[in-house]
Amino acid sequence: KAGVTQTPRYLIKTRGQQVTLSCSPISGHRSVSWYQQTPGQGLQFLFEYFSETQRNKGNFPGRFSGRQFSNSRSEMNVSTLELGDSALYLCASSQGLAGRTDTQYFGPGTRLTVL
Amino acid sequence: AQSVAQPEDQVNVAEGNPLTVKCTYSVSGNPYLFWYVQYPNRGLQFLLKYITGDNLVKGSYGFEAEFNKSQTSFHLKKPSALVSDSALYFCAVRDIFYTGRRALTFGSGTRLQVQP
Numbered sequence: 001k002a003g004v005t006q007t008p009r010y011l012i013k014t015r016g017q018q019v020t021l022s023c024s025p026i027s028g029h030r031s032v033s034w035y036q037q038t039p040g041q042g043l044q045f046l047f048e049y050f051s052e053t054q055r056n057k058g059n060f061p062g063r064f065s066g067r068q069f070s071n072s073r074s075e076m077n078v079s080t081l082e083l084g085d086s087a088l089y090l091c092a093s094s095q096g097l098a099g100r101t102d103t104q105y106f107g108p109g110t111r112l113t114v115l
Numbered sequence: 116a117q118s119v120a121q122p123e124d125q126v127n128v129a130e131g132n133p134l135t136v137k138c139t140y141s142v143s144g145n146p147y148l149f150w151y152v153q154y155p156n157r158g159l160q161f162l163l164k165y166i167t168g169d170n171l172v173k174g175s176y177g178f179e180a181e182f183n184k185s186q187t188s189f190h191l192k193k194p195s196a197l198v199s200d201s202a203l204y205f206c207a208v209r210d211i212f213y214t215g216r217r218a219l220t221f222g223s224g225t226r227l228q229v230q231p
Contacts, residue, residue, distance in 0.1 A: 004158070033218055043205065043221040056218055091160055101147060101166050104219060106158035 025093030138206030
C-alpha cells in the first residue's frame with residue numbers, strides 16, 4: 001500500500017500570504033490528523049478530520065483551518081501567514097475505526113518557510 | 116490533561132551496545148503509548164505501541180519497549196544498537212478517557228547518536 005503523501009514538500013511564502021497544504025491518506029483510512037512541528041514547541045496537534053467532519057481541534061488560532069473530502073484527502077489552510085508559522089506540517093492517517101487504539105501513520109511533511 | 120516526558124535530549128551509545136530511550140507519561144486513565152522515529156527531512160515512522168496485555172512490546176527494526184504502570188514509564192530499548200538507528204525518537208500517549216480524540220500528545224523527542 002502506498003503511504004501517506006503530502007504536497008508540496010517545500011514551500012516558501014511571505015508574511016501576510018495564505019497557503020494550502022494537501023494530504024492523501026493511506027488507502028482505506030478515514031481519519032486524517034494534522035500536526036505542526038517546530039524546534040521550540042515540538043509536535044503540536046492542529047486538528048483531526050473523520051468522514052469529512054472536524055472531530056477535534058488543537059490550540060491554534062482561527063487562521064489555521066482545514067477540510068476533508070469524500071475520498072478522505074485533506075487540506076489545511078493557513079491565512080495571513082506569520083513568521084512563527086514556519087514549521088514542518090505533518091499529516092497522519094489512521095483507519096479511524098479502532099478508536100483510541102488507532103495507529104497514526106505519518107507522511108513526510110511539508111516544510112513551510114515564511115519570510 | 117495528558118503529558119509525556121522524555122528526560123534526555125540526547126543519548127549516545129556505541130554500536131553493538133544496548134540502548135535505552137526513556138519516556139514517562141501522565142494520564143487520567145489507562146494509557147495507549149506509542150513510539151515513533153524521525154529521520155532527517157522525513158516524517159515520523161511508527162515503531163510500536165502498547166494497548167494492553169504483555170508489558171513488553173516488540174516492534175519494528177528490533178526495537179522493544181517495556182510498559183511499567185507503577186513507574187508510569189514506557190522506555191524504548193534495543194539489545195544491540197546500529198549506526199543506522201541514529202535518529203530522533205518520540206514517545207506519544209493517547210488517554211483512554213480522552214473521549215473521541217485520536218490526537219497524540221508527544222514528548223519533546225530524544226536524539227539517539229550511535230557511534231561506530
